[in-house]
Amino acid sequence: MxxxxxxxxxxxxxxxxxxxxxxxxxxxxxxxxxxxxxxxxxxxxxxxxxxxxxxxxxxxxxxxxxxxxxxxxxxxxxxxxxxxxxxxxxxxxxxxxxxxxxxxxxxxxxxxxxxxxxxxxxxxxxxxxxxxxxxxxxxxxxxxxxxxxxxxxxxxxxxxxxxxxxxxxxxxxxxxxxxxxxxxxxxxxxxxxxxxxxxxxxxxxxxxxxxxFTKPVGEPLSVRLIQGNFEQSLKFNRKAIEEQFSFYTNAIESQSADLIITPETAYPWPQSNLPVGLLESLQQFSNNTSSNVLLGLIGEVSNSTGVKYTNRALGLSPNTPGYLYDKSHLVPFGEFIPPGFQWFVNAFHVPMSDFARGTLDQAPFSIVRSGQDAIQAAITICYEDVFGGELASRIRESSKPVNLLINMTNLAWFGNSQAPAQQLRLSQLRSLETGLPALRATNTGITAALGPDGKVLSQLGDFTQGVLSLKIQAYSGKTPYVLWGxxxxxxxxxxxxxxxxxxxxxx
Structure with missing residues (x-):
């Protein structure tokens, strides 16, 4: 015993x-x-x-x-x-x-x-x-x-x-x-x-x-990354949303740049319900200033069951039709409901938690500049940059050579924790794997620019409201990992x- x-x-x-x-x-x-x-x-x-x-x-x-x-x-x-x-x-x-x-x-x-x-x-x-x-x-x-x-x-x-x-x-x-x-x-x-x-x-x-395995291509891009620092708990408060719309719109239109990026769902309303004239005004700003603008918002797609929402990046380029990227790798419970778990989502009290998926073969975003070849950017939203194999496959199969990575994220869901630093390391690993620089626009942090070796070139402080302005050099070429996966x-x-x-x- x-x-x-x-x-x-x-x-x-x-x-x-x-x-x-x-x-x-x-x-x-x-x-x-x-x-x-x-x-x-x-x-x-x-x-x-x-x-x-x-x-x-x-x-x-x-x-x-x-x-x-x-x-x-x-x-x-x-x-x-x-x-x-x-x-x-x-x-x-x-x-x-x-x-x-x-x-x-x-x-x-x-x-x-x-x-x-x-x-x-x-x-x-x-x-x-x-x-x-x-x-x-x-x-x-x-x-x-x-x-x-x-x-x-x-x-x-x-x-x-x-x-x-x-x-x-x-x-x-x-x-x-x-x-x-x-x-x-x-x-x-x-x-x-x-x-x-x-x-x-x-x-x-x-x-x-x-x-x-990659080398610089073209002249450096002027970039503005906007960090709103809006609490997630206010995301469904109408007055707070109006203030959020006002901040991001004013921040975009305050200064031109080759590329201006907002975080994921910076405009947290369905695209068809946005304030009248908002997108038209931003498109006009793009036309007048030769700025390319990427907006995070809620998209809408129609299928056999009706209209479903998407987690979307909307690109506006000078005198060019709008670009759409719908997130393809969704977060279980947050963006789609696994079979048998509707009760969990109901307890979580989150509206719009069952999104439609974007396809895996979406084209990169073309960053248009006068007198120069367009720079092609692969977009990821939130934790899509966790999946290195998927990103490598997208770059390998892309009809246009990818020169830049862009991640739009909202980590306000996770407060003052190590989650932002963890995702930054994942983004750094993606840059290292692909040999491409990366831009990260986030709501609360970490908003940053990464070199093709993954090292941080510049970043904003966490939980601050501001704009990170910088120059970023695009790259061309493919690493063995991109080629072989x-x-x-x-x-x-x-x-x-x-x-x-x-x-x-x-x-």
Whole structure:
């Protein structure tokens, strides 16, 4: 009886330690050089998981879940703000929703750690674990429309494996993070082999930074990014909306530029219900000043069931028909209702939460300038820039070569949390993968301009109302990742997983 109680206590301590290590891993992502810091923490997690005597699949799965829960509870806690503070959902239900989401994401992590249940081989185990992680992370980006937020890749923008992104994308960065962290956990057993793997992998990754695949094209663009800093709780207050309309319209018309961008849903009314003459006035401003203007608003499309709303970017260019981009990758519950979950949306008290999807083959926005070739910009709205494979595919398949990335976002839903910084890192990774500069226009922050290497060129302060004026250089060309997508790293991972399974059957 005493031995049984001792075993249970030891197991509880083991799971609690993994939970806190997972939370520490999520915290490290927010630190300077967070991508470097995460790697030894992961190594400690693998070492701890390997301390279990005779680990069964069930025990390994529970250990992985403890680690995943700690990681995602801390990393995604800000969803509570959108549910409770903005959406008016009861605090207990909001906490439960965050926990369930963290548990759902933790299921992916715990599934990936099952690779440790295979017979461990000196040279193969870490590679199989890394391959398993890549495969599971890919599934996390596609299952139920995907939610790959808080992967290891975006932290690598401030880590050793960022230079790999233009070649093989964020999933390749994830592979290297997991493999090198595994070798760190094995230093005591195989110091020479593991040290050689760690040092050579980091050195080769750093050498990759000397290659560039895109180059400047045309003269720099003058840009104005408008940040309104309007509270999300006022989004459906008529008087507040009128003030919001007035601010953005005045900010646009106060000064010309080659490109003027407002955030997502800066005009939070359906396009047909906007004040009479508003769009005509802005089009006239565009014609008179040779300014290209991108507006965030609510679009409308007709289908067999009637009229549905879209999350839309409307582009106005001088003496040119209007451009439309409708968001294609929608947010579950916020922008579309999964089957059987209408009750959840009703509890959330959010109107217009079931949008129509835009197509994946929408053309880029042409930025027209007198006497120069048009600059083509790929538009993403809100968390569409989480999906690197989709963006790479859009650029690869575009009928016009893309020179610039534009993201229009409203993160007022998540208050003063780490969500804006997390999405900034995702945007930085997208620039790095594609070799293209990026512009981010947000309601509350982080409004910024990024270079083709993802580094911040200029930004506005969070939760301030203002305009960021700057010059941005467009680029042309395609990185290997844009050309190949995730196929190389997924192919390698599948081969390693097959090899691991074959080796298991031979034992």
């Amino acid at each position: 005493i031995d049984l109680q001792s075993a249970r206590a030891s197991n509880s301590i083991h799971l609690l330690l993994l939970f806190f290590l997972g939370a520490l891993l999520a915290f490290a992502a927010e630190l300077p050089y967070g991508g470097w810091i995460q790697i030894p923490i992961l190594g400690l997690i693998w070492w701890r998981m390997n301390q279990q005597p005779n680990p069964s699949i069930k025990k390994q799965f529970i250990s992985g879940m403890s680690f995943g829960l700690g990681y995602f509870v801390l990393g995604l806690w800000w969803i509570y703000i959108s549910l409770h503070d903005v959406g008016g959902m009861h605090a207990v239900v909001s906490c439960l929703a965050v926990f369930l989401l963290a548990a759902g994401m933790g299921l992916f992590f715990s599934s990936a750690t099952l690779a440790l249940c295979l017979p461990q081989r000196r040279y193969l185990t870490g590679l199989v674990l890394a391959a398993s992680w890549v495969f599971i992370e890919y599934l996390r980006s596609v299952v139920l429309t995907g939610f790959p937020w808080m992967g290891f890749a975006e932290a690598q923008f401030n880590g050793p494996f960022a230079p790999v992104a233009p070649f093989f994308g964020g999933l390749a960065c994830t592979f290297l993070v997991v493999w090198v962290s595994w070798e760190i956990s094995q230093l005591k057993k195989n110091i020479f082999f593991s040290s050689a793997c760690i040092i050579s992998t980091i050195a080769l990754a750093q050498l990759a930074s000397f290659w560039t 995730n196929a190389p790293i997924l192919g390698l991972s599948c081969l390693l997983l097959i090899l691991g399974l074959i080796r298991q059957k031979r034992i």
